[in-house]
Amino acid sequence: xxxxxxxxxxxxxxxxxxxxxxxxxxxxxxxxxxxxxxxxxxxxxxxxxxxxxxxxxxxxxxxxxxxxxxxxxxxxxxxxxxxxxxxxxxxxxxxxxxxxxxxxxxxxxxxxxxxxxxxxxxxxxxxxxxxxxxxxxxxxxxxxxxxxxxxxxxxxxxxxxxxxxxxxxxxxxxxxxxxxxxxxxxxxxxxxxxxxxx
Numbered sequence: 001x002x003x004x005x006x007x008x009x010x011x012x013x014x015x016x017x018x019x020x021x022x023x024x025x026x027x028x029x030x031x032x033x034x035x036x037x038x039x040x041x042x043x044x045x046x047x048x049x050x051x052x053x054x055x056x057x058x059x060x061x062x063x064x065x066x067x068x069x070x071x072x073x074x075x076x077x078x079x080x081x082x083x084x085x086x087x088x089x090x091x092x093x094x095x096x097x098x099x100x101x102x103x104x105x106x107x108x109x110x111x112x113x114x115x116x117x118x119x120x121x122x123x124x125x126x127x128x129x130x131x132x133x134x135x136x137x138x139x140x141x142x143x144x145x146x147x148x149x150x151x152x153x154x155x156x157x158x159x160x161x162x163x164x165x166x167x168x169x170x171x172x173x174x175x176x177x178x179x180x181x182x183x184x185x186x187x188x189x190x191x192x193x194x195x196x197x198x
Contacts, residue, residue, distance in 0.1 A: 011052040014039055017177045019166040022139035024053060025074050026081060027177075031162045040074070043067055049092045050111065056133040062130070069132040077139055081153060081164060087107035088150035134172035142166075158182035 009016055017105045018024045028039040028049060043060070046067040050057045058066045078093035108123040126133035142149070152167045156177040163177030177183040 012048060014049055014052050015177070016052065017163050017165055019168055020142055021053065022077055022135050022140055022142060023164055023166060025070065025135050026078055027163050028074065029162060031160060034160065036162075040067055040070055046070065050131055052166060053131075055134055056126075058130055066130045066132065069101075069130065070135070073101065073132045073135060077135075080143075084143070084150060085153045088147075088197070098136045098140050100131040101129040102140060105133045105137065151164070155184050158170075 012088050014025045015027045015030055030039070031168075039049050040145040043063045044072055047057050047063060050066075057063070076094055080090055083089065083094065085089050103152045106127055108122045108125065109124070111119050112119045124134070124137055126137075129136065145153075149166070152172050153159075154165055154167050154174065155173040156163045156165070158177070161177055161182050163182075165174070165177055167174040175194045
């Protein structure tokens with residue numbers, strides 16, 4: 001759903017560069033200054049990421065379970081990302097993990113009638129699956145509606161960067177997680193190399 005797509009930006013110092021919520025979950029393990037980070041390592045960090053992602057934050061007693069569920073989903077979706085890039089399909093193992101979370105959710109449909117006509121409104125309630133069910137729904141919608149996504153799922157061209165993203169550009173030529181971050185660094189590097197050769 002468009003409402004769950006995240007733009008290309010940083011929020012509260014955390015990367016939201018994937019273009020889709022499930023990709024942003026994968027990007028919670030960035031490499032900063034050569035050191036791997038985990039933005040979901042503690043309940044406090046998880047709470048901060050959930051807020052930046054615009055996801056509901058469970059109360060403290062349930063937050064640790066929600067964090068563990070997100071960590072497990074992140075691991076499964078990392079494998080699914082690799083599968084999609086290599087084969088263009090989702091494995092039954094990935095589908096099973098996503099379906100476990102979706103089974104806990106509830107979708108309510110309502111027909112709204114206004115002066116402009118009728119509109120079908122869908123409300124997704126994640127239920128006990130919490131934030132992970134919302135991420136699972138985003139992945140499921142992505143996998144079901146993007147049959148040619150294989151060529152558009154990419155990793156940043158900077159070998160020191162671990163970010164992944166969906167290239168939504170017309171020509172699918174995006175190379176960097178962000179021009180402001182890795183792309184700009186590469187431009188500066190090339191410029192300095194050219195200047196040194198003069």
